[in-house]
Amino acid sequence: MEKELSRTIYCIDTSSLITIQRIYLLSVFPSLWDSMSELVKEGQLVAPREVLEELRQGGDDEILQWAKDNSCMFLELDYEQVEVAKQIINDKEFEGLVDYDKEIPEADPFVIALVVVKKRQATLFGEEWVVIADEHHADPGKKPKIPNVCKKYDIKCGTTLDMFKWEGWKY
Numbered sequence: 631m632e633k634e635l636s637r638t639i640y641c642i643d644t645s646s647l648i649t650i651q652r653i654y655l656l657s658v659f660p661s662l663w664d665s666m667s668e669l670v671k672e673g674q675l676v677a678p679r680e681v682l683e684e685l686r687q688g689g690d691d692e693i694l695q696w697a698k699d700n701s702c703m704f705l706e707l708d709y710e711q712v713e714v715a716k717q718i719i720n721d722k723e724f725e726g727l728v729d730y731d732k733e734i735p736e737a738d739p740f741v742i743a744l745v746v747v748k749k750r751q752a753t754l755f756g757e758e759w760v761v762i763a764d765e766h767h768a769d770p771g772k773k774p775k776i777p778n779v780c781k782k783y784d785i786k787c788g789t790t791l792d793m794f795k796w797e798g799w800k801y
Contacts, residue, residue, distance in 0.1 A: 636756035638796065640669070641745045642677050643763040643776060644684040644737050646790045651693040663696065665799055670703040678711075678744050679704045680737035707740060714743035718779055726773040738763075742779050749785065760796075761787045 669675035718739040763776035780787035
């Protein structure tokens, strides 16, 4: 019996897109950005629509233009994902994950919620869902970060550099 190949789907946070843009300028590393666009086209690089809204608020024209050019990567949340995001936000362990004073909702809990729900469904399709966030675990007593939440939900979490390595990209 032939084993089916699974594919990795990366759900990327706003901070990671901004980090990539700052370190790997589109004008200097166009082939890297082409590779990212290819991941989008293949359905392997996604984010909740809230990430796009955060990029719009940031006002960085280059990353925002790339995001608009690859707008199919930004997914609308379904009811189940919203419910998981609420659980994350209301979990005392993750108090401080979101800033309630912000004008638009922070994307962090929605990035994780999208993966939690898709990971439940992925067992049927052989997909591995991974969160990409250029953050490190917060120390106990500090404001929690995406990797802290991912650990509780048993979600693989890596940085943009990890994603590049996992994809075997060399430039």
